[in-house]
Amino acid sequence: MSEKKKTDIRARLGLRPVINVSGTMTALGASIAVPEAIEAAMAILPQWVEINDLHRKASAVIAKATGGEAGFVTASASAAITLAIAGAMTGADLAKVEQLPDATGMKDEVVILMGHMTGYGAAIEQAVRLAGAKVIPIGNVTDAREYQLAGKINERTAAALYVVSHHVVHYGQLPLAEFARVCHEKGVPVIADLASECDLKGFIAEGADIAIYSAHKFLGGLTAGIVAGRKDLVRATFLQNSGIGRGMKVGKEAIASTMAALQAWERRDHDAVRRKERGYLDLWVERFSGMPGVRADIIPDPTGNPIDRLKLSVDPERAGTTAWDLADALAAGDPPVIIRDHELELGFFEMDPCNLHPGEEAIVADRVAAELEAARARNDKETRSPADRRRGRFDRLLQWPD
Ligand SMILES: *Cc1c(COP(=O)(O)O)cnc(C)c1O
Numbered sequence: 001m002s003e004k005k006k007t008d009i010r011a012r013l014g015l016r017p018v019i020n021v022s023g024t025m026t027a028l029g030a031s032i033a034v035p036e037a038i039e040a041a042m043a044i045l046p047q048w049v050e051i052n053d054l055h056r057k058a059s060a061v062i063a064k065a066t067g068g069e070a071g072f073v074t075a076s077a078s079a080a081i082t083l084a085i086a087g088a089m090t091g092a093d094l095a096k097v098e099q100l101p102d103a104t105g106m107k108d109e110v111v112i113l114m115g116h117m118t119g120y121g122a123a124i125e126q127a128v129r130l131a132g133a134k135v136i137p138i139g140n141v142t143d144a145r146e147y148q149l150a151g152k153i154n155e156r157t158a159a160a161l162y163v164v165s166h167h168v169v170h171y172g173q174l175p176l177a178e179f180a181r182v183c184h185e186k187g188v189p190v191i192a193d194l195a196s197e198c199d200l201k202g203f204i205a206e207g208a209d210i211a212i213y214s215a216h217k218f219l220g221g222l223t224a225g226i227v228a229g230r231k232d233l234v235r236a237t238f239l240q241n242s243g244i245g246r247g248m249k250v251g252k253e254a255i256a257s258t259m260a261a262l263q264a265w266e267r268r269d270h271d272a273v274r275r276k277e278r279g280y281l282d283l284w285v286e287r288f289s290g291m292p293g294v295r296a297d298i299i300p301d302p303t304g305n306p307i308d309r310l311k312l313s314v315d316p317e318r319a320g321t322t323a324w325d326l327a328d329a330l331a332a333g334d335p336p337v338i339i340r341d342h343e344l345e346l347g348f349f350e351m352d353p354c355n356l357h358p359g360e361e362a363i364v365a366d367r368v369a370a371e372l373e374a375a376r377a378r379n380d381k382e383t384r385s386p387a388d389r390r391r392g393r394f395d396r397l398l399q400w401p402d
Helices: 003-007 009-013 035-044 051-066 077-090 094-099 124-129 146-152 176-185 202-206 231-242 244-248 252-267 270-288 323-332 360-378 386-399
Strands: 019-021 070-074 109-113 134-138 157-163 190-193 210-214 225-229 294-300 308-314 337-339 348-351
Touching: 019 360, 035 252, 051 070, 051 225, 051 252, 070 077, 070 231, 070 252, 077 094, 077 124, 077 157, 077 190, 077 210, 077 225, 077 231, 077 244, 094 231, 109 124, 109 146, 124 134, 124 157, 134 146, 146 176, 157 176, 176 190, 176 202, 210 231, 225 231, 231 244, 270 294, 270 308, 270 360, 308 323, 323 337, 323 348, 323 360, 323 386, 337 348, 337 360
Parallel strands: 019 337, 109 134, 109 157, 157 190, 190 210
Antiparallel strands: 070 225, 210 225, 294 308, 308 348
16 A cells, blocks of 8 residues: 555545535535634534533624634534424424424424525435424415515414525526515525635525525535524524434534634635636546547536636547536446536536545546547447436435445
8 A cells, every 4th residue: 555545544444535516415425624613623622612612602703703603513415404494484483492393382384496496415405394294385485575485474474485596497486585585575594504605694684584504615614504683583492402403413513623724714815716726627627628529618506616627528428428427437437427417418527626635637538538538449339228227326325235
């Protein structure tokens, strides 16, 4: 074994040394934690702390970073959605906190635009139901209107959930400001799932009463979620620690690392990061654009995050492979390269430059070029359909752990 391999924990655990060009994915370990987050976790792990005091300190850091009145660290953004909705149902009533998920006698409806009913490995509507609430969809997938939202809000409505994400429909939806205005006119708080968004202040400024972020995505923290916003709602979310939140407990290490990651984010030289990522994208465009049957375009993030990605479109006739077979070949090879595969069946995939260790951009370029050359040499016309590929994934899941 080489020195590098010996120090790579993945080799010791018998895991494949995957290179992640797909983005901040739970299935690949979320993100590369920043040194500040790792140091904070290591420093606090051997110490006793009064955990609610630590939560109080985290609240101040979150409030400063987001412009919200208070903040609370949860186990994940998904847990934050469940607990924020539970908080909107119970308020600061501990008897109600203990009664959930039985919502008898509480407001128990949550409105959400149909085009926002997405998933992130699990369905967002289940995160709502987990609190004991019912999901009330608004409009249809590609068309939602103010009167439809207003018409579904009644005396049972506990909260309104709004999602900003590349995973939602991007046209025909109500903008957050309009959505919030309709909800506020009827006294309903707006909880915004912003798990992957980099803008820490804008959504609260636009009308979100609660903003939810993942600490382990762009911030590079340990696995955790961040709840920020109106103090009464954040407090009610925190109080779920004595109820359904107990099963979604966050440890001292994740609270301390979330504080450190937020502070590091404020200090980070974002322009330098952007320039480095642009260098990776330019390298890939130069390498792939002359190759037969593929097209390489640099595209902006669909929700306006300050990140560009490479879109690699594959013409099966000329490339001798499909986008999904190429993705599988990259994942199966040495080292495995995992691309962003949400839209494979449309004939392209994306490559995200934000989670690479220095030097991996060149390895990725070599691997993609080599797989394309091999595919063209094989020119194998027998390929699986994208539907077969998806089925195969679920079959494997059901065989875990073997
Ligand atoms: C990633 C993501 C989540 C889940 O975040 P976790 O912190 O991993 O639970 C929720 N919503 C959206 C839009 C996401 O992108």
